[in-house]
Amino acid sequence: MNKKKWGEYEIAGNQEINKNIYEILLEGENVDIQPGQFVNVRIPNQFLARPFSIADFDKNQIHIVYKVVGRGTETLSKEKVGNNLKVLTGLGNGFDLDEKTTKPVLIGGGTGVAPIYYLARKLLEKGIDPRIILGFRTKEESIYLEKFRSFKNCQIAYESDHLLVTDYLKENNYDYFYACGPKPMLKAISELTEIDGEVSLESRMACGIGQCKCCSTETTEGMKTLCKEGPVLKKRLVKW
Amino acid sequence: MQRRPGFKEKVGEMVMEKDTKVTLSGWELDNPIIPASGTFSYGYEFQEFYDINKLGSFSFKGTTKYPQKGNPLPRVAEYDSGLINSVGLENPGIHKVIEEELPKIKEVFHKKVIANIGGNSLEDFIYNCQLINTCDQVGIIELNVSCPNVHGGKIPFGTNPQLVKEIVKEVKKVTKKPVYVKLSPNVTDIVEIAIACEEAEADGLVLINTLQGMRIDLKTGKPILSKIMGGCSGPAIFPIAERMVYQVYEQVKIPIIGVGGIDSAEKVLEMMYAGATAIEIGAANLVNPWACSEIIDDLPATMEKYDIKCLRKIIGKAHR
Numbered sequence: 001m002n003k004k005k006w007g008e009y010e011i012a013g014n015q016e017i018n019k020n021i022y023e024i025l026l027e028g029e030n031v032d033i034q035p036g037q038f039v040n041v042r043i044p045n046q047f048l049a050r051p052f053s054i055a056d057f058d059k060n061q062i063h064i065v066y067k068v069v070g071r072g073t074e075t076l077s078k079e080k081v082g083n084n085l086k087v088l089t090g091l092g093n094g095f096d097l098d099e100k101t102t103k104p105v106l107i108g109g110g111t112g113v114a115p116i117y118y119l120a121r122k123l124l125e126k127g128i129d130p131r132i133i134l135g136f137r138t139k140e141e142s143i144y145l146e147k148f149r150s151f152k153n154c155q156i157a158y159e160s161d162h163l164l165v166t167d168y169l170k171e172n173n174y175d176y177f178y179a180c181g182p183k184p185m186l187k188a189i190s191e192l193t194e195i196d197g198e199v200s201l202e203s204r205m206a207c208g209i210g211q212c213k214c215c216s217t218e219t220t221e222g223m224k225t226l227c228k229e230g231p232v233l234k235k236r237l238v239k240w
Numbered sequence: 241m242q243r244r245p246g247f248k249e250k251v252g253e254m255v256m257e258k259d260t261k262v263t264l265s266g267w268e269l270d271n272p273i274i275p276a277s278g279t280f281s282y283g284y285e286f287q288e289f290y291d292i293n294k295l296g297s298f299s300f301k302g303t304t305k306y307p308q309k310g311n312p313l314p315r316v317a318e319y320d321s322g323l324i325n326s327v328g329l330e331n332p333g334i335h336k337v338i339e340e341e342l343p344k345i346k347e348v349f350h351k352k353v354i355a356n357i358g359g360n361s362l363e364d365f366i367y368n369c370q371l372i373n374t375c376d377q378v379g380i381i382e383l384n385v386s387c388p389n390v391h392g393g394k395i396p397f398g399t400n401p402q403l404v405k406e407i408v409k410e411v412k413k414v415t416k417k418p419v420y421v422k423l424s425p426n427v428t429d430i431v432e433i434a435i436a437c438e439e440a441e442a443d444g445l446v447l448i449n450t451l452q453g454m455r456i457d458l459k460t461g462k463p464i465l466s467k468i469m470g471g472c473s474g475p476a477i478f479p480i481a482e483r484m485v486y487q488v489y490e491q492v493k494i495p496i497i498g499v500g501g502i503d504s505a506e507k508v509l510e511m512m513y514a515g516a517t518a519i520e521i522g523a524a525n526l527v528n529p530w531a532c533s534e535i536i537d538d539l540p541a542t543m544e545k546y547d548i549k550c551l552r553k554i555i556g557k558a559h560r
Contacts, residue, residue, distance in 0.1 A: 003288075004288065004289070004529070006528075006530075045320075046318070047318050047319070047320070047321060047322055047323060047474055047523075047527065048316075048318050048323055048526070048527060049527065088529075203313055203314070204313070204314045204315075204316050204317070204464075205316070206316045206323060206325070206526045207279075207525070207526040207529070209285070209529055210281070210285065211279065211280060211281040211285060211286075211525070211526070211529075212278065212279060212316075212325070212327065212525075212526050213278075213310060213315070213327045213330045214315045214316035214325055214327060214526075215313065215315070215316075216310060216313075216315070216327070216330055217313055218309060223309055223310070223330060
């Protein structure tokens, strides 16, 4: 397991990639972050650090896609390139890349497509070309489509076209799923498909290391903290 | 002389001798720093961040008779200078703590711990303390009297001096370990409750627990926390905690562990001047897992800055 550590990271980019959705690039020391894991970012004037999943990662570069939803993310969106932020890395249980799957399907919804991108890239490195399904409310709200273009097997469902990710999921030629997005979407996927898989869940968090139990939720195997035993949980563990 | 972390520090050519030892009911701690219950789990999980043996001790997660699942999410909200939690004492129950958690603690932590004990009835408190009494690893029992009294119409025990008195008296009958009472600040007069504890022969006091508060989400117009209200902690409550420690110190003789918004060696000194013998650190652990370690490292230099050679000697010195 990779080590949890604080690091000073310089903001190398922080731009709006769609309405209210930003991508920030942080550069700092070399660490190891697995797809589905998250980092805690100290944002000026906010008491608690904010958990963010990783959209892409390479040695010392962390890409985060975030939506402005409150005071913390609003403050973050105004942070200038060149400023430093303190980041706690190595948090959470990410997607399981050791799963014996040859035909996985990756499903992302909304800003949840971001961690799916890093996962897809890692799977490709392992020689697995995954099938990808992305879902957005409208074409205008889509993000990261350029990046996903490098994957030949990628479909996009727009709710405004009366299409949901689950509509594409019905063609049954895969053996495992990885999903990240709004909870109703994750629930729909888990209920629709009979294959095994895993989902990345969200919650308000505090410590990020499983101590305070502020994000503890009931699973089929008892209480689990989403910041330590999650955010990625196997489908069979989730109580919808 | 053997070198201990947080005990001696080299400054230039001069070696400072700093005495950070404090004593709680005959138990000598290397330093007064104790992570507060609920912010440090069962301690051993923090071993991946630093050697937890440098701590004075730690207070483990609030433990009840039966396992508790805690409250539904969301359990946490934030404010400018702290957080509000309504975790709801999620814990595996006293039996599992004794059978599984204490042995795990023993593997990495070689000092005694503080057992934070909760209960929904007088019988629960007695039952839990009887069991904890047999555990050599436990140095002090810390009674959490902020839990609701199921039999008494869900009024927290800690808000009624008579109820607190009864619990302490009965618990004292079943244990030889020092019994400290963690007091709720959500009362009209905390001094009255503190005096009741001393009259019941409590060995010490821990103050303060969290202050009740709430936040509303403007997008929904509804409370953020599933249980509507929760306990405020963090730097915002420090002046309130310090005031209460100061007031209580004037009226009781038993030792006080000061807790509430402490996040630096300076605040440790302040709280000790107000009357605290030892210090618990809560919310700071949730912001920075290394918080207690850093405060211990900062203590000698901060004592030097304020010309303090022996930490014990400043306890209560703010009183005239």
